[in-house]
Amino acid sequence: MFLHSRRNQIWLGLLILGLALDLWIIVNHTPMIPQQHWAQKIFYIHVPVAWTAFLSYFVVMIAGIAYLVKKDNRWDRVGLAAAEIGTVFMSLVLVTGPIWAKPIWGKPWVWEPRLTTSLILFLIYIGYFMLREFGGHPERIARYAAVLGIIAFLDVPIIFLSVKFWAPEVQSHPQVEMAKQPTGILGPFFYSLALFTILYVFMMLFRIHTLKLKEEVQSHAV
Template identity: 60%
Template sequence: MELFFLKKKNLIFLIIISFLFIMNTLNIFFYTPMVPDQHWAQKIFYLHVPSAWVGFLSYFLAMISGIFFLLTKKEVWDSRGLASAEIGTIFMALVLITGPIWATPIWGKPWIWEPRLTTTLILFLTYVGYFMIRSFGGNMERAKRIAASIAVIAFINVPIIFLSVQFWSPELQSHPQVEMNQQPNGILVPFFFSLFVFSSIYFLMFAYRTHVISTKKNYNKHV
């Protein structure tokens, strides 16, 4: 950690993102307007959706890295894939935490087995399996190949989650359908700012974790 953040550009990036994160959090809870029928629960929207976006982005890059690792067997792609999978799973866990926080006052219960929630949980559990394979899969090279294959196959679930409102009938849907182009600027501007901040956090975490994983591999190789 010290080596990564001792580099001036990485330290500056960390300071800037920390400032933006604090500013974003204060803006969400103290300045963004409240929707009349949701009140404070609506604030979760500015955390829940960006978390989902970062989770999907992470899993997309894990899929790309998995494909390149299977084709080239280069360790750099395994490191990138593992880093993205870790970050994606952290943010997907945030999705599964913030979702019930929003749902409890709105639905009257924290969880409903509706299509989008169920497919999101399946995606999260698939990546739990990914990490179990990497940790307990025996031969490391074989475990890496299996994990890369899981990352590729698991991404199929992402468009299913995104398009679940089209795949299933309205009677089965409980998830709110937000038409972003119909939202006022008071909601759109802080939403896209939050999206930008969360994306920036992803890229910093990705650079850091890739560095740590690669450094650890190089160390183990020479021990």
């Protein structure tokens, strides 16, 4: 079992401590921005979650390319794990984004490029899982999923640009705003970002481990 290993137990413990510390810093040791107050603090969570989601979909693409080149099932497992975890994070982006937007912009949904790109990617990945479900032969599914993962991520910059020019009046997005803010924000922000990235790596290792066990069992069951 994944958590039988002493090393993984230590990692999990450190991650829980790190997340608790992250929450504590965000609540007590980040400056209160006038007018935005607590709503702004959502961003110490929201932006790292969004970063992790996009990173994960990037990993799907890399795993897809590697699978098509090497035809090694290991890369298919990496791709599937990254797609699943990426979608978990992406749904969190789509929930926390509107929660932030409601008090700040006055309305929960604005066609802002980042948020819109997140939504479109999320929808593409719903299709990705349906393709995996209904694709047929396992080896064919692996190939098709790899191709779709590549296409989906290549679409990201194009979606982002077209939405940006489509609704140019929507300007305010979080990261630029944060960089302009006074000191005391960047430290906690980057701590949170790094922590979520490490958490992501840990989740990937966990999921890949399970997928490998599953595949071993299923390949021998006749």
